[in-house]
Amino acid sequence: MSNKKVPESTISRLFLYLREITELAKINIKTISSSELGDRTNLGDAQVRKDLGYFGQFGVTGAGYSIADLKKSLEKILGKDKKWNVALIGTGHLGTALLAYSGFGRHELDIVAAFDADAKKIGKKFGDITVRPISELEKLTKEKNITLSIIAVPAAEAQGVAETIIKAGIECILNFAPVSLNVPEGVKVRNVDFSRELEILSYFAANKGNGRETLK
Amino acid sequence: MSNKKVPESTISRLFLYLREITELAKINIKTISSSELGDRTNLGDAQVRKDLGYFGQFGVTGAGYSIADLKKSLEKILGKDKKWNVALIGTGHLGTALLAYSGFGRHELDIVAAFDADAKKIGKKFGDITVRPISELEKLTKEKNITLSIIAVPAAEAQGVAETIIKAGIECILNFAPVSLNVPEGVKVRNVDFSRELEILSYFAANKGNGRETLK
DNA sequence: CGAAGTCTGTGAAAAATATCACAAAGTATC
DNA sequence: GATACTTTGTGATATTTTTCACAGACTTCG
Numbered sequence: 001m002s003n004k005k006v007p008e009s010t011i012s013r014l015f016l017y018l019r020e021i022t023e024l025a026k027i028n029i030k031t032i033s034s035s036e037l038g039d040r041t042n043l044g045d046a047q048v049r050k051d052l053g054y055f056g057q058f059g060v061t062g063a064g065y066s067i068a069d070l071k072k073s074l075e076k077i078l079g080k081d082k083k084w085n086v087a088l089i090g091t092g093h094l095g096t097a098l099l100a101y102s103g104f105g106r107h108e109l110d111i112v113a114a115f116d117a118d119a120k121k122i123g124k125k126f127g128d129i130t131v132r133p134i135s136e137l138e139k140l141t142k143e144k145n146i147t148l149s150i151i152a153v154p155a156a157e158a159q160g161v162a163e164t165i166i167k168a169g170i171e172c173i174l175n176f177a178p179v180s181l182n183v184p185e186g187v188k189v190r191n192v193d194f195s196r197e198l199e200i201l202s203y204f205a206a207n208k209g210n211g212r213e214t215l216k
Numbered sequence: 217m218s219n220k221k222v223p224e225s226t227i228s229r230l231f232l233y234l235r236e237i238t239e240l241a242k243i244n245i246k247t248i249s250s251s252e253l254g255d256r257t258n259l260g261d262a263q264v265r266k267d268l269g270y271f272g273q274f275g276v277t278g279a280g281y282s283i284a285d286l287k288k289s290l291e292k293i294l295g296k297d298k299k300w301n302v303a304l305i306g307t308g309h310l311g312t313a314l315l316a317y318s319g320f321g322r323h324e325l326d327i328v329a330a331f332d333a334d335a336k337k338i339g340k341k342f343g344d345i346t347v348r349p350i351s352e353l354e355k356l357t358k359e360k361n362i363t364l365s366i367i368a369v370p371a372a373e374a375q376g377v378a379e380t381i382i383k384a385g386i387e388c389i390l391n392f393a394p395v396s397l398n399v400p401e402g403v404k405v406r407n408v409d410f411s412r413e414l415e416i417l418s419y420f421a422a423n424k425g426n427g428r429e430t431l432k
Numbered sequence: 433c434g435a436a437g438t439c440t441g442t443g444a445a446a447a448a449t450a451t452c453a454c455a456a457a458g459t460a461t462c
Numbered sequence: 463g464a465t466a467c468t469t470t471g472t473g474a475t476a477t478t479t480t481t482c483a484c485a486g487a488c489t490t491c492g
Contacts, residue, residue, distance in 0.1 A: 202324075
């Protein structure tokens with residue numbers, strides 16, 4: 001196991017590998033080679049081995065990786081052996097879609113509280129979650145041991161909400177608002193920005209056939 | 217203007233710059249320096265200048281960039297002076313949230329048709345869009361001049377849907393399903409994967425304070 | 433108009449990331 | 463158990479991307 005800094009892109013790919021072998025485990029496949037896994041994720045064999053190499057030696061020379069073992073190791077590395085409680089701020093169209101999104105449940109990531117600034121939305125129920133005023137965020141964070149947060153509010157409010165989140169003691173933010181958040185050192189933000197992604201695609205559409213389509 | 221290949225990350229950041237100066241234009245600010253713009257986007261002045269440098273010279277030495285001019289130039293470069301028609305496939309929670317999402321309209325990106333495999337959803341109306349069976353995708357693509365597509369279907373169906381999209385002649389896909397799509401050369405896919413983003417955050421939460429938090 | 437200050441554009445350097453390529457270590461087969 | 467394959471783990475290399483740093487160009491102000 002190397003001591004070098006692990007690129008964030010490696011972490012991101014590890015989740016991809018884990019996702020893939022979880023599917024394979026379901027259909028009872030026992031082993032996989034780096035080249036097979038590289039093909040399935042469109043990433044190549046060397047990338048797979050390099051990424052895993054940051055965390056140890058998981059394979060058997062000549063035979064590949066045991067799916068059961070690799071799955072267990074990746075889950076440990078990626079923190080999937082623990083449960084993570086998530087606060088959702090903003091219960092508009094997107095927020096409620098996220099509440100309904102089954103994908104999170106499967107992954108030991110659990111939205112345990114929802115907040116909104118709009119008085120009309122307070123008290124609304126989504127499954128077993130009741131929408132609360134943002135003023136209660138700090139209290140709930142302590143009570144429910146919340147470590148992750150999702151910002152799904154309009155752009156204009158996102159920075160303020162981020163500050164409230166940080167004051168409440170949460171240090172990880174998934175931001176859906178299309179703004180660049182300013183946060184202190186130590187706070188980790190990841191942005192999900194649909195319209196920008198779609199815009200980037202439109203850039204490629206605009207530049208098809210003028211020599212830029214090979215852009216990578 | 218350099219002839220070198222433009223990194224995709226540059227394109228992505230150009231949209232960020234454009235977003236920022238569009239806000240500034242609204243409040244009647246006339247010029248901005250690379251360092252100011254770099255601060256506002258948390259990207260640094262050199263990055264701003266380098267990114268713009270791929271496409272030409274837009275600034276005035278000693279004075280910075282004219283916001284009106286830069287805005288116009290970026291819009292041209294990024295294809296925002298044209299209109300792009302988008303097909304949405306999948307009208308579950310996420311799909312309907314996307315239909316309702318006002319962000320797209322503002323950006324010359326327009327969802328003009330929605331499709332679903334579920335017979336029960338066919339005919340449903342969202343605003344002025346009626347949900348259609350996927351079998352009509354190809355026809356509608358021609359009729360409405362659709363160039364971009366959004367996949368918002370369950371993971372298991374995403375690959376099949378992608379193939380239908382490509383057969384219909386659409387070459388740009390924004391994929392919300394948590395799978396690695398396999399597409400032929402020339403087709404551009406971008407993935408938006410909430411649960412992975414949230415999982416990556418949980419990795420950081422899991423590794424706070426053990427020397428990995430400086431990971432970048 | 434000249435001096436002091438500001439800010440761009442861009443090569444060069446550094447850092448980060450991905451790919452190659454191969455020795456070493458295993459497996460499979462006969 | 464020897465031979466032919468297969469596949470890992472990892473230095474070395476290549477590529478990509480970011481950051482630095484400064485000459486040259488323009489502005490501002492007295």
